[in-house]
Amino acid sequence: MAQSKDEVLAGLAALVNDETGVPAESVVFGKSFADDLDIDSISMMTIVVNAEEQFGVKIPDDKVSELKTVDDAVNYIVSAQS
Amino acid sequence: MTTIVVTGIGATSCLGGNARDTWEALLRRESGIRLLTEEWVETHELPVKFAGRVKVPASEVLERIEVKRLDPSAQLAVIAAREAWADAGAPTDPKERVLVDFATGIGGLNTLLDAWDVLKEKGPRRVLPMTIPMLMPNAAAAAISMDLQTRGGARTCVSACASGTESIANAVDHLRAGIADVVICGGTESVIHPLPIAAFAAMHALSTRNDDPAGASRPYDRDRDGFVLGEGAAVLILETKEHAEARGAKIYAEIAGGSVSSDAHHITAPDPEGNGAARAVLDALTDAGVTPNDVNYINAHATSTPVGDIAEYTALHRVFGDRIKQIPVSATKSATGHLLGGTGALEAMFTVLSVHEKIAAPTLNLDNQDEAIPLDVVIEPRALPDSIVAISNSFGFGGHNAVIVVKSI
Numbered sequence: 001m002a003q004s005k006d007e008v009l010a011g012l013a014a015l016v017n018d019e020t021g022v023p024a025e026s027v028v029f030g031k032s033f034a035d036d037l038d039i040d041s042i043s044m045m046t047i048v049v050n051a052e053e054q055f056g057v058k059i060p061d062d063k064v065s066e067l068k069t070v071d072d073a074v075n076y077i078v079s080a081q082s
Numbered sequence: 083m084t085t086i087v088v089t090g091i092g093a094t095s096c097l098g099g100n101a102r103d104t105w106e107a108l109l110r111r112e113s114g115i116r117l118l119t120e121e122w123v124e125t126h127e128l129p130v131k132f133a134g135r136v137k138v139p140a141s142e143v144l145e146r147i148e149v150k151r152l153d154p155s156a157q158l159a160v161i162a163a164r165e166a167w168a169d170a171g172a173p174t175d176p177k178e179r180v181l182v183d184f185a186t187g188i189g190g191l192n193t194l195l196d197a198w199d200v201l202k203e204k205g206p207r208r209v210l211p212m213t214i215p216m217l218m219p220n221a222a223a224a225a226i227s228m229d230l231q232t233r234g235g236a237r238t239c240v241s242a243c244a245s246g247t248e249s250i251a252n253a254v255d256h257l258r259a260g261i262a263d264v265v266i267c268g269g270t271e272s273v274i275h276p277l278p279i280a281a282f283a284a285m286h287a288l289s290t291r292n293d294d295p296a297g298a299s300r301p302y303d304r305d306r307d308g309f310v311l312g313e314g315a316a317v318l319i320l321e322t323k324e325h326a327e328a329r330g331a332k333i334y335a336e337i338a339g340g341s342v343s344s345d346a347h348h349i350t351a352p353d354p355e356g357n358g359a360a361r362a363v364l365d366a367l368t369d370a371g372v373t374p375n376d377v378n379y380i381n382a383h384a385t386s387t388p389v390g391d392i393a394e395y396t397a398l399h400r401v402f403g404d405r406i407k408q409i410p411v412s413a414t415k416s417a418t419g420h421l422l423g424g425t426g427a428l429e430a431m432f433t434v435l436s437v438h439e440k441i442a443a444p445t446l447n448l449d450n451q452d453e454a455i456p457l458d459v460v461i462e463p464r465a466l467p468d469s470i471v472a473i474s475n476s477f478g479f480g481g482h483n484a485v486i487v488v489k490s491i
Contacts, residue, residue: 018146020147021145046212049207
């Protein structure tokens, strides 16, 4: 079932925090995973694996590299859910 | 020859969450061996239902993310290494001159088996990307190196149950060769999981004394029936005496020498003639510049297996002759169980503390000493002389023999 952007953001922020220790409140729209949140590629891959499970979506490998910002990820998940 | 000394110690074991607690529990003759409470014991109908789990779980010490990103064996290694480094006064040498030589017997087995379960149950997309970095055998050495930011090489020493002692012998070599100014050595193991328990039990290597876990590890006892699996990590910080004195470090003891030999006899059974083990003892003593007559304390390997305990006695008799009956011997696996790749390191730490505090560690559960093994086994903690020359032995599957010589300083 599709969630709202805010619900997905909250879920994603919790995942990022769980995987990397980055505070959940730092994971906001407008932030870039690599440049702003200092999340390396292996952490990103792990977040994707967990996000697929949590949000019930599939995020193909070739799409992952396009998800550079929090917005990219949230928008992708919301549209994949619907 | 350069004098190599121990300036820091750290540990986490079934007796305590740090070196001091572990040591004091040992001296109080406590056992860390308990029944396992995990459901998988019954689910898999394991024939052995007890082990020596660490007393303080890593999750109570490390940050959550450290626990997530490290296999349990590496978690324990980091805990012990941090303690040892702090105990040594956090040496300020350039990190390129700090070397890690760290042991494990089996490595990231929990990660490996958990990931295999995930693959089977949920498919490849659910296998976590950190699986390989966590399961690789060098993970503990790498974790220590990254945590303490050392850059002088992070070597992994693997020789089954001889690993931990071999890592200390390596550390001595590295310092003598001048390739490092400080060496972080030791070992870790955390494989209390259905598969290794079933596998060791399949070899009839484990005690099945399920009705008396604390009494199961009984080296030299007539009724010993196998070893008890333990987990934990121990770390020693080694440097030259000159280096230690220059920076005002406290010194516990000297690691005067070490030696490693191989039996080339059988993949699991020790050479019953004790030739390889005896040679490792003799070569270690020669390396330390002492003779068998100088030795006045032994921390034995003594796993509590029917075959192993007697093979070690045979080797010791080969070296020391009948004088072996007068040398106090401690079999500390009676309290800690067998930490496999970590055991040599924990026992080295016990030997160092014995030498430093002049007290021989007790041996538990020796109710009826095997008449074929007429050693002077230390039962209650016993005072040692002022000047001590001790050996600590470790022997591993594959015919690996490693011995270090620890001396009063």
